[in-house]
Amino acid sequence: MHITKDQVEHIAWLARIKLTEEEKENxxxxxxxxxxxxxxxxxxxxxxxxYTFHGVDIKNVFRDDTIRPSLPKEDIFKNVPKRKDNFVxxxxxx
Amino acid sequence: MASxxxxxxxxxxxxLQNGDITAEELIYSLFDRIQKTETxxxxxxxxxxxNAINQARLLDKKLRNSNFFGILAGIPIAIKDNICTxxxxxxxxxxxxxxxxxxxxxxxxxxxxxxxxIIIGKTNMxxxxxxxxxxxxxxxxxxxPWSLEHVPGGSSGGSAAAVAxxxxxxxxxxxxxxxxxxxxxxxxxxxxxxxxxxxxxYGLISYACSLEQIGPLTKDVRDCALLLNVLVGRDPxxxxxxxxxxxxxxxxxxxxxxxxxxxxxxxxxxTGTAEAVSKAVWNAVxxxxxxxxxYDEISIPLIDYAVPCYYIIAMSEAxxxxxxxxxxxxxxxxxxxxxxxxxxxxxxxxAFGPEVRRRIMLGTYALSAGYYxxxxxxxxxxxxxxxxxxxAQFKSYDIILGPTMPTTPFKIGEMISDPLAMYRTDIDTVxxxxxxxxxxxxxxxxxxxxxxxxxxxxxSLQEELLLRVAYKFQQETDYHKxxxxxxx
Numbered sequence: 344m345h346i347t348k349d350q351v352e353h354i355a356w357l358a359r360i361k362l363t364e365e366e367k368e369n370x371x372x373x374x375x376x377x378x379x380x381x382x383x384x385x386x387x388x389x390x391x392x393x394y395t396f397h398g399v400d401i402k403n404v405f406r407d408d409t410i411r412p413s414l415p416k417e418d419i420f421k422n423v424p425k426r427k428d429n430f431v432x433x434x435x436x437x
Numbered sequence: 438m439a440s441x442x443x444x445x446x447x448x449x450x451x452x453l454q455n456g457d458i459t460a461e462e463l464i465y466s467l468f469d470r471i472q473k474t475e476t477x478x479x480x481x482x483x484x485x486x487x488n489a490i491n492q493a494r495l496l497d498k499k500l501r502n503s504n505f506f507g508i509l510a511g512i513p514i515a516i517k518d519n520i521c522t523x524x525x526x527x528x529x530x531x532x533x534x535x536x537x538x539x540x541x542x543x544x545x546x547x548x549x550x551x552x553x554x555i556i557i558g559k560t561n562m563x564x565x566x567x568x569x570x571x572x573x574x575x576x577x578x579x580x581x582p583w584s585l586e587h588v589p590g591g592s593s594g595g596s597a598a599a600v601a602x603x604x605x606x607x608x609x610x611x612x613x614x615x616x617x618x619x620x621x622x623x624x625x626x627x628x629x630x631x632x633x634x635x636x637x638x639y640g641l642i643s644y645a646c647s648l649e650q651i652g653p654l655t656k657d658v659r660d661c662a663l664l665l666n667v668l669v670g671r672d673p674x675x676x677x678x679x680x681x682x683x684x685x686x687x688x689x690x691x692x693x694x695x696x697x698x699x700x701x702x703x704x705x706x707x708t709g710t711a712e713a714v715s716k717a718v719w720n721a722v723x724x725x726x727x728x729x730x731x732y733d734e735i736s737i738p739l740i741d742y743a744v745p746c747y748y749i750i751a752m753s754e755a756x757x758x759x760x761x762x763x764x765x766x767x768x769x770x771x772x773x774x775x776x777x778x779x780x781x782x783x784x785x786x787x788a789f790g791p792e793v794r795r796r797i798m799l800g801t802y803a804l805s806a807g808y809y810x811x812x813x814x815x816x817x818x819x820x821x822x823x824x825x826x827x828x829a830q831f832k833s834y835d836i837i838l839g840p841t842m843p844t845t846p847f848k849i850g851e852m853i854s855d856p857l858a859m860y861r862t863d864i865d866t867v868x869x870x871x872x873x874x875x876x877x878x879x880x881x882x883x884x885x886x887x888x889x890x891x892x893x894x895x896x897s898l899q900e901e902l903l904l905r906v907a908y909k910f911q912q913e914t915d916y917h918k919x920x921x922x923x924x925x
Contacts, residue, residue, distance in 0.1 A: 395821040422540070
């Protein structure tokens with residue numbers, strides 16, 4: 344067993360995904376099957392091997408910090424679900 | 438004579454240039470076709486008929502009155518719905534982005550428009566590009582033009598089906614773990630994933646940044662080369678794009694392929710591979726052999742670990758990328774105003790479908806304290822070893838060859854309830870994404886009327902070589918010229 348129902352609840356909370364009781368049961372079973380398959384990579388000896396984060400080697404890419412126009416404010420607001428004056432309205436934090 | 442909509446971009450380009458056809462006539466021809474077949478195929482989420490006609494008229498005027506003749510002047514193109522198009526709804530096939538209208542164009546869209554291309558619609562896909570069948574779309578199931586009971590492949594299933602059904606001339610897709618090549622294989626068309634960093638991802642709605650590339654889905658290799666001429670290049674808006682010298686991919690198509698060496702990993706022809714598929718692939722190998730290409734059966738043992746390695750990385754990156762969907766600045770937001778941030782945040786995210794939720798949660802797990810080393814970091818090390826094994830083979834071989842998919846298309850509904858079985862079918866495609874190598878899929882046969890795809894993987898930045906071999910293959914075969922039996 345790789346993952347328990349409590350752990351599924353915990354990662355759902357971390358990912359801000361709401362689950363029903365039934366989903367918690369189903370995901371626990373499914374995730375164990377999938378993680379079991381993932382752990383196949385344990386068979387590979389990776390001692391002294393570096394990580395590859397990208398398909399190609401990329402170093403920091405810099406550019407000049409020149410001023411250029413950004414998108415018009417009203418264009419951005421078109422996709423904002425809730426707005427008050429020139430502010431994006433968000434739920435209460437605390 | 439073939440109808441206009443049946444032709445390739447390359448053929449239409451000279452017809453448009455000679456004045457044998459106008460851009461407006463071509464658009465009408467295509468939309469007539471779409472009207473006849475789209476109710477069966479359901480490739481599009483959004484069709485832009487009025488927009489396209491207006492653009493075609495403007496372009497016809499411009500072509501008459503100036504010297505402008507862009508590479509794509511007057512050529513219709515369909516765009517996968519995870520690529521941002523200014524003032525055109527871009528949904529990612531998700532309820533989460535049902536009402537999202539981007540205020541800007543992806544760099545690839547700017548490039549297409551600058552060459553005179555005409556966007557005719559946005560195509561269906563797996564939600565957030567997470568799938569192999571296009572069945573996880575919030576909107577509709579796309580049907581394979583070769584058999585309506587079968588899936589078109591995924592995640593760029595709408596783009597592939599539209600090309601195969603002659604509902605567009607060209608299409609764009611994106612490929613994170615095979616999402617261009619799988620549907621190209623299933624729909625009997627040509628599709629390429631280029632070397633990582635060759636095409637800008639700016640404006641591509643992110644799923645797994647280190648793996649994905651935008652790319653062409655086309656009727657043949659020549660159109661693929663033509664579209665790559667427009668798409669490939671450095672973009673200041675995507676710092677992962679490479680500074681590649683300007684390449685004319687059409688110019689070298691004709692060059693000889695004699696003496697090239699091909700390696701065929703036995704891991705690509707394993708037990709999960711359907712007999713008809715391996716037979717078609719071997720026939721293709723023997724045909725290539727008759728052009729003076731040599732081959733050896735080889736082994737790249739880590740291919741057997743590519744699928745878990747890929748899914749751990751892809752899900753980890755997805756969990757981070759999709760954290761941005763909080764329903765505050767854009768996307769789905771529940772009506773109620775009461776309640777605190779986390780509660781509303783979690784309710785907004787119910788707009789994600791089941792596969793997206795699964796991948797976010799598994800990715801969150803793989804990155805969480807105590808498991809990070811075991812899954813994510815371990816996968817990144819396996820990735821290094823897989824790259825090393827491919828690199829070692831490229832010392833002896835120019836191309837690694839195998840099937841694109843281990844089977845012909847699945848029946849609709851056959852895979853969707855068993856995610857793990859579906860993940861395993863990505864066995865032949867994911868290695869190219871994990872390693873960043875270029876790979877092309879071309880038609881190489883049929884089994885019971887369903888298409889089979891041949892995959893060629895090249896060394897980094899060797900797209901020209903892949904295209905050349907694929908082009909030679911298409912000159913000597915007519916699989917890619919076969920049309921699906923959908924009538925219309």
